[in-house]
Amino acid sequence: MIGSKRVRLIPVAEDASVTQLELFFDLVLVFAFTMVTDLAAEDPSAVNVLRAFLVLAVMWWLWIAYSWLGNVVRADEGFTRVAMFAAMGAAFIAALAVPEAFHDLPGGWYGPLVFAIAYLAVRLVHLTVFWLASAEDAQLRGQVARWALGSISIGTTLLVVAALTSGAVQIGLWIAAIAGDMLWTLLSGDDWRVNSAGHFAERYGLIIIVALGESIVATGVGVAGLPISWPIALGSLLGLAISGLLWWAYFDMAALAVEHEFRRATGERQIRIARNSYTYWHFPMIVGIIALSLGLKKVLYYVGDASHHTLHDALTGIPLYALYGGVVLYLVALIGFKHYATRQISATRPITAAALLALIPLAAALPALAALALLCAVLVAMIAWETVRFAENRDAIRHGA
Structure with missing residues (x-):
C-alpha cells in the first residue's frame, strides 16, 4: 500500500x-x-x-x-x-x-x-x-x-x-x-x-481488439441506412474477415511468443521490451487498423450508394492506399514487435507485405469489391500457410507441446 x-x-x-x-x-x-x-x-x-x-x-x-x-x-x-x-x-x-x-x-x-x-x-x-x-x-x-x-x-x-x-x-x-x-x-x-508482465501484455492485446472492433463498426456505419443487398452483405463479410485475419496474425502466435520472452526478461531488458515492442511498435499497428477502417468505409460506400457509384467503379487514391497500405503497415509493425523481443522473423509476413504493395496497381484497376476480395485472399493464403508450415511451433507456443 x-x-x-x-x-x-x-x-x-x-x-x-x-x-x-x-x-x-x-x-x-x-x-x-x-x-x-x-x-x-x-x-x-x-x-x-x-x-x-x-x-x-x-x-x-x-x-x-x-x-x-x-x-x-x-x-x-x-x-x-x-x-x-x-x-x-x-x-x-x-x-x-x-x-x-x-x-x-x-x-x-x-x-x-x-x-x-x-x-x-x-x-x-x-x-x-x-x-x-x-x-x-x-x-x-x-x-x-x-x-x-x-x-x-x-x-x-x-x-x-x-x-x-x-x-x-x-x-x-x-x-x-x-x-x-x-x-x-x-x-x-x-x-x-x-x-505484471501478463497484465501489460493483456492490456496491449485488448487495445488491438478495440481498434479491430472499431474497423468493424466503421464498416457497418458506412452502410447504415442503406437497403441491404448482396454487394453490401459481401463487402461487409469481407471486411469482417480481414479484421478477423489481422486478429489471427497477432494473437495466434506472435503475441504469445513475445509475451513469453517478456515474462522471462528482467531488469532493463524487460522495460525495453515493454517500451519498444509494446508502446512503440503497437502504434503503427493501430495506425494500420485505422487506415484499413477508412478503406473499408469507402469500399462499402462505393458498393452501397448506387446513385453515385456502380459495382464496376474502382477504389482509387488515398482510400485505396489506406486499405492496402494499412494492412501492410500492420504486418510490418507485427514483424518489428516480434523481432525486438524474440529476435525472430518469419519470412511469410515480409513477403506478404511486399506482395500487397505490388498488387496495388492491379487493385486500382479492379472494381472496389474485387480489390477488397483480393486483399482478403492474400491474407487467407498467409494465415493458411503459417498454420500448416509452423504447426509444431504453434502447438508449442499455444499449448506447451
Missing part, C-alpha cells in the same frame, strides 16, 4: 489481470478512434489524412500513459479510481473536439484550444498519480521526474501553442509535439516499473 488511507494506492500484483475500469477507460478510445476515422473519411486529402494521423498519435500517447500507470497501481482502487474517471472525462472531451482539433467550427468554444487543454488535463492527472505512486520508490521517482521534465513540457505546451495558430505552422507544431514527446520518452531512461 502506498500513501495514507485517505490517498490509498494499491500496487499491482505480479499475477494481475486487466481491471474492468481499464476496459471502461478504453471505451473512450473506441470513440476517439471512430472520430479519427470520420475525420479522415470526411475529406480524404493528403493534408486532412495527415491531420487525422496526428490526432491519432496524440490519443495513442494519452492511452499508453495509462497503460504504464495501470501496471504500477491498481486502476480500480482508492484514489486511482477517482483519477481514472477524471482522466476519462477529459479524454472524452478531447475525443469530442477531434473534428475541431485543427480549426474551429462556428459557435461554441474554441475547438483547438478545448482539445489541447483537455489533453493537458489527462496528462496532468496521469503525472499526479504516478508521482504519488513513486513516493516510496526513489528509482521510479527519478524516472518520473526526468520523463515529466521533457515530455509534459514538450508534448502539451506545443499543442496549446498550436491551438492558437493555423496552417503549416500549426501542423509543424503538432509534429514537433508528438515527435518530441516520443523521443524524450525513449531517451529519458529505463527505470520504469513493470509489476
Whole structure:
C-alpha cells in the first residue's frame, strides 16, 4: 500500500489481470478512434489524412500513459479510481473536439484550444498519480521526474501553442509535439516499473481488439441506412474477415511468443521490451487498423450508394492506399514487435507485405469489391500457410507441446 488511507494506492500484483475500469477507460478510445476515422473519411486529402494521423498519435500517447500507470497501481482502487474517471472525462472531451482539433467550427468554444487543454488535463492527472505512486520508490521517482521534465513540457505546451495558430505552422507544431514527446520518452531512461508482465501484455492485446472492433463498426456505419443487398452483405463479410485475419496474425502466435520472452526478461531488458515492442511498435499497428477502417468505409460506400457509384467503379487514391497500405503497415509493425523481443522473423509476413504493395496497381484497376476480395485472399493464403508450415511451433507456443 502506498500513501495514507485517505490517498490509498494499491500496487499491482505480479499475477494481475486487466481491471474492468481499464476496459471502461478504453471505451473512450473506441470513440476517439471512430472520430479519427470520420475525420479522415470526411475529406480524404493528403493534408486532412495527415491531420487525422496526428490526432491519432496524440490519443495513442494519452492511452499508453495509462497503460504504464495501470501496471504500477491498481486502476480500480482508492484514489486511482477517482483519477481514472477524471482522466476519462477529459479524454472524452478531447475525443469530442477531434473534428475541431485543427480549426474551429462556428459557435461554441474554441475547438483547438478545448482539445489541447483537455489533453493537458489527462496528462496532468496521469503525472499526479504516478508521482504519488513513486513516493516510496526513489528509482521510479527519478524516472518520473526526468520523463515529466521533457515530455509534459514538450508534448502539451506545443499543442496549446498550436491551438492558437493555423496552417503549416500549426501542423509543424503538432509534429514537433508528438515527435518530441516520443523521443524524450525513449531517451529519458529505463527505470520504469513493470509489476505484471501478463497484465501489460493483456492490456496491449485488448487495445488491438478495440481498434479491430472499431474497423468493424466503421464498416457497418458506412452502410447504415442503406437497403441491404448482396454487394453490401459481401463487402461487409469481407471486411469482417480481414479484421478477423489481422486478429489471427497477432494473437495466434506472435503475441504469445513475445509475451513469453517478456515474462522471462528482467531488469532493463524487460522495460525495453515493454517500451519498444509494446508502446512503440503497437502504434503503427493501430495506425494500420485505422487506415484499413477508412478503406473499408469507402469500399462499402462505393458498393452501397448506387446513385453515385456502380459495382464496376474502382477504389482509387488515398482510400485505396489506406486499405492496402494499412494492412501492410500492420504486418510490418507485427514483424518489428516480434523481432525486438524474440529476435525472430518469419519470412511469410515480409513477403506478404511486399506482395500487397505490388498488387496495388492491379487493385486500382479492379472494381472496389474485387480489390477488397483480393486483399482478403492474400491474407487467407498467409494465415493458411503459417498454420500448416509452423504447426509444431504453434502447438508449442499455444499449448506447451
